[in-house]
Amino acid sequence: MKPDLAVEIAGIRMQNPVTTASGTFGYGFEYAKYVDLSRLGALTVKTITFDPRDGNPPPRIAETPSGMLNAVGLENPGVDRFITDVLPGLEELGIPVVVSIAGNTVEEYAALAERLDPAGGISAVEVNISCPNVKAGGIAFGTVPEMAAEVVKAVKAGFSRPVIAKLTPNVTDIRSIALAVAGAGADAISLINTLLGMSIDWRSRKPLLANVFGGLSGPAVKPVALRCVWQVFEAVSLPIIGMGGISSGADALEFILAGARAIAVGTANIVNPTAVTGVLDELEALLVQQGVRNVNELVGAAHR
């Protein structure tokens, strides 16, 4: 019997729990010839900033054991071109669209929220709080509970639909950040963003990435991500979108059991352009094999 895959995240109805991790799936169009985008539970697009950004100089990518580092530097066309050029095409997909946003000041996050609020076709914003706060000496917003809360409050004030806070794992205690964003009014939490890392080319004796540091993702980070989902599930009652190294239906199921109501496929898209629907098909097959009627029954089930 076909299991019921529909889930709800902060009032957003998803036909299944599978979305894309921001930054790994472009704006969706790039994958349209490989994947039937209308099958996704939701589409989460690459992070938008207020002004266009060139991003970091190359090289921006380095392979690591079962993972990769990236230092793209949030290259994007800026919010206005996103609204005029990209958003109309996304609306036609008929699935929820989540727009990831980032800024270097609280004011920039607030301005993004206000600019996106009247635009149609956006189900939620995901607040990428892994960016450096230029007014606090470059400390990432997401690493200090008060700063994370301040950003979420500013976005909530300007945006009338659900706000998802995306947490960074590069913290001492992720539960304290989760509690802070929950207290600031976040409607859901997504996690994890990439782990800060680096790679050195021993031949040239130089860092491999032009930016020196980059974000680690892929199968290598899955155990860390799973642990973070587990901890946040126990700390707050908000719905969780889990991600970090998911490349199979079994991986997705692990995150759901740890407490994720929805999951995102990230780096696997970069390896295989059909990965996201592959994970969806495998997840459905696993639920059938396990005799699970409704995927919601398994959310957080490993805690019980």
Next chain:
Amino acid sequence: MSDLIAGETLALIHDAGVLANERVSDGVYRLILYAPDIVRAARPGQFVHLKLSHSTDPLLRRPFGIYGADLAAGTLEILYQVVGRGTKLLAGDRLGPVLSVLGPLGRGFTVPAPAAPVAVVAGGLGIAPLCFLLDELGAAGQDGVLFQGARTSDLILAGERVARTGFDRKTATDDGSAGFHGSVVELAAGELRRGRFSYVYAAGPALMLKALCKVMREAGVEGEVSLEQRMGCGVGACMCCSAAVHGYPRKYARVCADGPVFPAGEVVWE
């Protein structure tokens, strides 16, 4: 939204049978894949993105320029040099009978050339995509000269393939073991400056392309160069394989989707 979307629309993801994977020179191999659908769509200068193992390590695909595409046989040829983990695995005994191939990807060379005669300038393994180009230029009845450079004579590759295209070949080696003793750019510079050629195509190491573009600018001759960059998705989404090129909305173009072939005069050499 045009510039936000990958250009071509024919790319496919396929499991392709490995028909041959043979050593042709020191550290250089020729891979032949059975991939008729990809062969039908392939254009010179495009590339395929190969997954070299079913494991997560190495995780990422590797891009390879298309060396040859035989429509009748349905075979795709790749010429590669063992330089890192990926190519070591590709050349090794443990390569499976089938490889996941994503492609053909990217924007290739302009064929036929806007003007002839053409100079085709190859550095090292840059000869691989240029051989496919020579096939098509020859079929279009255009003539010119191939300037082929390498570190040493063993790496002046693809002699038979080049001979079949009917193009004249002039060679250069860094160690003087074959042809002109020096760089291929020095070899070609004189004729380029004398206005012997109306269009240039090139592929090879970045430093060689940079030097060539300088000569082309001085000589007032236009052309196209194929760039390489560490690559992620191959489909224009992850924004990892950037190169600074004029004419795009922002500073960087995507080598995988906007290139790998770019107008020589638009590339910003840093």
